[in-house]
Amino acid sequence: MFHENFESSEFLSLIPAVFKAEMHFPACVEDYTGLNSHFQLIFRLSIVVIVVIEIVQLVIVLLIIGRLVLAPLALWTFLAHKFWTIWSSNDAVEKFLQAQQSLSPIRYAYTDIMAITRHFKEQLGRGGFGSVYKGELPGSHFVAVKLLSGNSKCHGDDFISEVSTIGRIHHLNVVRLVGFCSEGSKAALVYEYMPNKSLDKYIFSSNRYFSWQKLNTIALGVARGIDYLHRGCDMTILHFDIKPQNILLDQSFVPKVSDFGLAKLYPKEYNVVSASAARGTIGYIAPELVSRNFGIISHKSDVYSFGMLLIEMASGRRNVDTNADSSSQNYYPSLIYDKLGYKAEEEIKFESFEMNEVEKKLYLVGLWCIQIRPSDRPSMNQVVQIEGDTDHLELPPKPFFSWSSSISRTLHSDNTATTQLSVIDEDDSS
CATH class of the missing domain: 1.10.287 (Helix Hairpins)
Known part of the structure; x- marks a missing residue:
């Protein structure tokens, strides 16, 4: 050389x-x-x-x-281009795999769940289906781990099937399922952590926390989340447990529908849902979930629960007061209806206050949503499309309130507890 x-x-x-x-x-x-x-x-x-x-x-x-010059330069240029092409291809594949991993829930071992929660050190809450613990993933990403109780039915292949479907739901107003665990009798769900907890911590406080405009924004966000469950997925997802405790708030108070323990998935072409295992929370459960005489079970059952939620958000109090003496005082929506219709009886005493336009809209939409017959209720898509102008929003027919107040006095032992009701199946001939 x-x-x-x-x-x-x-x-x-x-x-x-x-x-x-x-x-x-x-x-x-x-x-x-x-x-x-x-x-x-x-x-x-x-x-x-x-x-x-x-x-x-x-x-x-x-x-x-x-x-001596151009050949080596051309060779180095070719090698550099080849290296860049290979690196870019690998980087694109890696980004795709990471994106796929973030889109799909991760299946954790029970030992992983124990490590994530530090042996269940910090409990965030407890419900009818188990306890919720704060956990931390690598990278200082906080999560909420819901450890399902032993008597929960969310186990086996059905559990994995529902988790894989719900885990692919990505919407601003639906809490994201990060992962799950299913080992024998042990099962857990790992959700993104919501630092501001649930909506009931704020709407039932003695001092109003949110402005009317912010409250309207939260209500609209919840409606969009439920509408996405009904229409935005490959299958219709019925939540069956819409209530303030199941509306979580992130660091910016953006609402996210959570807790799919009672959710059922059905093909979109199904107009009638079997009521053989319908469940819900007293005070929010739709009448058709109690008896088929009120109508068929469908996405309108979630609309009813959402209407009850709206009225509670506007009033700042629970719809059902088990300590009240009379049914009229026991069931707050009936008082609201009379106030909006200016048909209050003399013996009913209202607190003197001027009704804000947003407050009036929340009440009106809520009363439309809690109509007894499902066919009289709007869909969640219609609720989302309702504008702020309440002048063109008419007062709905007066719902039949007595069934709710009587059921609540009989069965409502805890406002936040989830109760399973025995429901008449649609296939019954009786």
Whole structure:
């Protein structure tokens, strides 16, 4: 290699000498051109020969430069391009795999659940289906781990099937399922952590926490989340347990529908849902979930629960007061209806206050949603489309309130407890 480079450099050093000799040759010939025509011909031929020689030399120089400079440069350029292409391809695949991993819930071992929660050190709450603990994933990502109780039916293949479907739900107003655990009798759900906890912590406080505009924004967010469950997924997801405790708030107080322990998935073409295992929370449960005489079970059952939620958000008090003496005092929506219709009886005493426009809208929409017959209720899509102008929002027919108040006095032992009701199946002939 060294010898080859030396010969190349030696050859290059001869080029200037040859060039000078070629340039002196026509000058010498030119001195004799005036003697005869024979020398003039030689002069012209010499010019042609010199031009050819110069062209050949230029080609040789370019070939040498191409070999010593351009070839390595082209090689390095090709290798750099090849490396960049491979790296970009791998990076795109890695990003895709990470995105897929973030879209799908992770299946954790029970030992992982124990590590995430630090052996269930910090309890966030307790419900009818288990306890919720605060956990931390690598990277300081906080999660809420719901450990299902032993008597929960959310186990086996049905549990995995529902988790895989709900785990792919990605909507601003639906809490994200990060992962799950199912090992024998042990089952857990890992959700994104909501630092501001649930809506009931704020709407039932003695001092109103949210402005009317913020309350309206929260209500609209909840409606969008439920509407997405009904229409935005491959299958219709019926929540069956819409209530303030199941509306979580993130760091910016954006509402997210949570707790799918009672949720059922049905193909969109199904208009009638089996009521053989319908459940809900007293005070929010739709009448058709109690008896088929009120109508069929459908997405309108969630609409009813949402209507009850709206009225509680507007009033700042629970709809059902088990300590009240009379049914009229026991069931607050009936008082609200009378106030909106200006048909209050003399014996009913209202607190004197002016009704805000947003408050009035929440009440009106809520009363439309809690109509006894499901066919009289709007869909969640219609609720979302209702604008802020309440002048064109009419007062709905007065719902039949007595069934709710009587059921609540009989069965409502705890406002926040979830109660399973025995429901008449649609297939029964009775």
